[in-house]
Amino acid sequence: xxxxxxxxxxxxxxxxxxxxxxxxxxxxxxxxxxxxxxxxxxxxx
Numbered sequence: 001x002x003x004x005x006x007x008x009x010x011x012x013x014x015x016x017x018x019x020x021x022x023x024x025x026x027x028x029x030x031x032x033x034x035x036x037x038x039x040x041x042x043x044x045x
């Protein structure tokens with residue numbers, strides 16, 4: 001199933017990324033630094 005929603009909690013030093021399908025099924029969670037988040041978003045995910 002293709003991931004269709006990305007939620008981001010913008011904390012002070014760490015971003016929490018949550019990915020879910022449109023049905024609400026959680027596909028992944030990860031804690032990212034600002035640099036890791038920029039790389040994640042620039043990869044076209």
